[in-house]
Amino acid sequence: MSWQRAISEAAGRISGHVRRTPVMQVALGGYPVALKLEQMQHTGSFKARGAFNTLLQAEVPEAGIVAASGGNHGAAVACAAARLGHRARIYVPEIAGPAKIALIRAQGADLQVVPGAYADAAARAAEWQAATGAIQVHPYDAEATVAGQGTVMAEWEEQGLVADTVLIAVGGGGLIAGALGWLGARRRVVAVEPDTSCALHAALAAGQPVDVAVSGVAANALGARRIGDICFDLAQEADVQSVLVPDAAILEAQALLWRELRQLVEPAGATALAALLSGAYQPAPGERVAVLICGGNIAPDPLA
Secondary structure (H helix, E strand, O other): OOHHHHHHHHHHHHEOOEOOOOEEEEEEOOEEEEEEEHHHOHHHEOHHHHHHHHHHOOOOOOOOEEEEOOOHHHHHHHHHHHHHOOOEEEEEEHHHOHHHHHHHHHOOOEEEEEOOOHHHHHHHHHHHHHHHOOEEOOOOOOHHHHHHHHHHHHHHHHOOOOOOEEEEEOOOOHHHHHHHHHHOOOOEEEEEEEOOOOHHHHHHHHOOOOOOOOOOOOHHHHOOOOOOHHHHHHHHHHOOEEEEEOHHHHHHHHHHHHHHHOOOOOHHHHHHHHHHHHOOOOOOOOOOEEEEEOEOOOOOOOOO
16 A cells, blocks of 8 residues: 555545644753644544544445544544534543543534443444444544544645654554654654553564553553554554653653643643653654654643
8 A cells, every 4th residue: 555645645635624733843851852733633633634534535324423432533533524414423431531521522423431441432333333334433443544644744744844753652553653654764753652551562562463451641542452453564564663651751741741832732642752751762862853742632621
């Protein structure tokens, strides 16, 4: 598959449906760093890109759309479905939290909150799809989703990105897969995961996707139990460096983004930056580093 062509086509397809998010060049924790503020995307995360790319080329049946989500993907699918005139049923686990649950409900979707984690929501969504014939929008392991997420990196390069290395947080792997598909070997991509939700790190160590336990402050966004096959294949091919960060480092990066830049992001949105600030990733002298800020749906909503 030509990922660059698929991502270019996705960029044209979703133009006018998603925001062109801002970029910044700042100094944080003693490092010069380029940031892309994708938490300013519709519904507060990059997920709108994959949702619109999927639905704009799908034949949506009368049964409508179904999706399982830790929160951000569900909000994005609900938003895209509403704007394109489709019915959507979204399954989320209880750990999605009240802010993300309220965000999905505000988009007008039929929201189903289920006990457990993302995998439990995914099982319920699969049952609904089988019973009704609804089309499912996968949050990370589908070509249309990955191509849509890859438009983040294509857009960033259009905006003049200057970086040798890009740090990206990983849950199920759709975002980093899109970045790898677009960049190829032109820049180094480093995968950053919480040490309590590390599906890609475990898969790379095992040589294949494996199930992992999921917990921690970013679990409702980065809590995939198993990495997507598309991400795993691209990460293996690129020999991606994988680093882990503890919850304390994620929370400190989240706080620093607020203190220094007045950017309010969720823990997942601060996870990639945490690798730089904590020393989990140590750039070489003169290495130019960029960090993708991926989500801003904190819980609880501070202005609710």
